[in-house]
Amino acid sequence: MAASHLLCGRNLGVVPLLRCAQRTFASQTLGELKVTRILKENFPRATTIKVTDISGGCGAMYEIHIESEEFKDKRTLHQHQMVNKALKEEIKAMHGLRIVTSVPKH
Template sequence: MLRRSLSAQTNGEARITDILRSKFPRASAIKVVDISGGCGAMYEVNVESVEFKGKRVVQQHQMINQALKDEIQAMHGLRIFTAVPKVCDGEDSQ
């Protein structure tokens, strides 16, 4: 398995991260990993954002797919993980 520095992002990871940051400005966490060994064929994205609050998981994933629609055309695959932060906009967890 190919290992690289945790702080070094590939160009593809950086590009996808930038797109997701612009589409989800209220995201508390965005992580993009090229899981194809660095060739850019398959990515795993993790996005935690209040923009997902009140949406079903399938709707959250559709939002990610829509944000990355142009990039997805060149990919072999995309793993998507989404979450709503435990505490949103100062609200207490219930």
């Protein structure tokens, strides 16, 4: 594989890097906006929700940081299961997902 190509999603095959990199500085991709909206709906008490497309902008892999009171007194595994449940349909199209959850410090 040439260095100028990037594997961009399991169903998309090899895509030229320039076609995949759709981001501009300080902007969010449509996928990031959609995932953020879903998380805001499912975690209304969240104080922080940060969604980053870590696949170069093509939506194959995301990193999510979410801080919410809904996670209080729950183990990390259960917190991550809550996020997975909220994103159940979107996860079907993803290659991977990194989740970082926390409870706000008072």
